[in-house]
Amino acid sequence: MRLTVLGTGYLGATHAACMAELGHEVLGVDVDAAKLAKLQAGEVPFYEPGLEEIVQRNLSAGRLRFTSSYQEAADFADVHFLAVGTPQKRGEYAADLTHVDSVIDSLAPLISKPTVIFGKSTVPVGTAERLGALVRERSPARVHVEVAWNPEFLREGYAVRDTLMPDRIVIGVGSATSDRVERAAREVYASQLAEDCPFMVTDLATAELVKVSANAFLATKISFINAIAEVCEAAGADVRLLAEAIGYDDRIGKKFLKAGIGFGGGCLPKDIRAFMARAGELGADEALTFLREVDNINVRRRTKTVEIVRQMCGSILGTRVAVLGAAFKPDSDDVRDSPALNIAGQLQLQGAAVAVYDPKAIENSKRIFPTLDYQASIDDACRNADVVLVLTEWEEFTTVDPGHLMDVVRTPRIIDGRNCLDQQRWMDVGWTYRGLGISIGERA
Template structure:
């Protein structure tokens, strides 16, 4: 099929490259000419394992290219994926749908023949139906334009596999006018469907809520174990052993049940806030009030890490603090709402000199927090440090030995913000080890 993907951020670039990998001809569109030029040259503007290889392979094969011209996209394709951003509104919890609305308002007037638009962006429930009405009103093709919703479930660090081999495919269609969307989706995703990947057809509202609900559940699970970690800290219990024990229950499971610095990134924080805001707009404000506490617990973990660092230093004035990790998770350079950078910034504001090291996220970190000091290795970050904070569980940090840092630090304090080190190993080597929710 000939498919246009509108928006080439993290989601759009990944989706465009992987659709080409699935055998389709794909045109990625973005209003940023600079971004288009980079992608055309085979440069991925963010770190995602395996994506650059897929991008370059399909550029070379001629099955993938990029443009900033909506007219070219309308002439090229009859199937479109909407992958633009839906950030949190400034000063509000609600999602900013300006980019989504602009994409529809620009594309729809160019649609002179039957077309299917699949939304993939995470949007408040009710958005898809509104966009469908708007697109049909603006398009010369009128009622021959279908808007369906195909929510994304990508995990940063695993996005290529999650697109080519998803764990489920959800297609939401207007129950009063299902149109061609389901048939088109089955053709697009023929390979995954042949692999017996579940293919679920729902109404528009359900498809929108699937994504919001999935993110809310994952955030709740993370904050639940972090709340239990708070109890463990005052009782002397070990949250890591506790999580293992309850995780054996198949109804609970161990994934996303690791206590630590909490969640961040460009999805979970803003999506659960937008979900709360939309529920309030619809008159169901009491249904999701628990998510406010989920958010509060998450932010408290960051405050707790700052408190532990201050305890180690005595006072931040004149102290040197090493922060290992800046991305919100390993195998990513995404620093949006990163717990690691948030903690580093708070500590610096309270008077400490903070050195940060991350294997992939240094450039993005400098752009967001230019006043922090950045180094080229873990050892360099730890030179003269009074305390070391491990805040992103990169494999190279998980494999650190106490002797790797012992000779360069000023004080042998390590705060394991991801509970990924062996406390006994570090304590036996003369370090004071502190983990979240661990004795």
């Protein structure tokens, strides 16, 4: 098929490249000339394992290219994927749909043939219906243009796999042209459907709610175990063993039951806030009041970690702190709402000398916290440190030799913000270890 992907940020570039990998002819569309130039040269402007190779392979094969022309997009294909960002509005919880509306304003007047626009962006419920009416009003094709919704379920670090081998495909349709939309979707995703990927056709509102509901559930599960971690610390229990024990119950499961410094990134924090805002607009605000506490627990984990530094070191002022990790999760350079970077910034603002190392996220971190001391290696960040914080679960950090670092730091204290280290291994060589939600480790 011939497809366009409107927007070439994290979601759009990934979707465009992977659709080309499936054999479709794909045109990526964006208004950012610098971003387009990079992509057309085979460079991905963010880190996602395996994506750059796919972009380069499909550029060479002629199945993928990029443009800034909406006229070219309208002429090129009759199936379009809308994949622009929906950030949180400044000073509000609600989602900012400026980019979504801009795409429709640019494309709709140019559509002159039967067309399907599949929305992939995470939007407030009701957006698809509004955009459908808008595009039919402005397009010369009018009733022959359908806006459907095909939510994305990408995990950063696994986005290529999640696109090529999704665990489900959801298509939200309007009743009038549902057969035509479903046929188009089945053709786009024919290879995945041939592998028995679950395929669900819903109404528009349900499809829009699926993604935010999934994110709200995951955020709730993370904040639940972090709340239990606070109780474990007060009671002298071990949240790691507790999580393992309750995780054996298949109604609960072990995934997302790892206590730590909390969630971040470009999806979970802003999506649960936008979900609350939209529920309020619909008159269902009481249904989601629990998400406020989910958000509060998550933010509290950051200040809790700062307090642990104060407890371990006696004072933050003048303390040399090594922070290992700036991205909100491993295998990503995304520092949006990153708890790791937020903790580093809080420590510096309270008078600590903070050195930060991350394998991929340094450049993005510098744009947010330019005054932190960024280093090029674990050893450089830890040199003469009074305390080391592991705040992102990179394999480079979980496998580092604690014996080697003993000779690098000034004082062997480690705070395991992700409960990802082998506590006994560190204590055996003389480190004072502190995890989150577990008894305070004593120096061996």
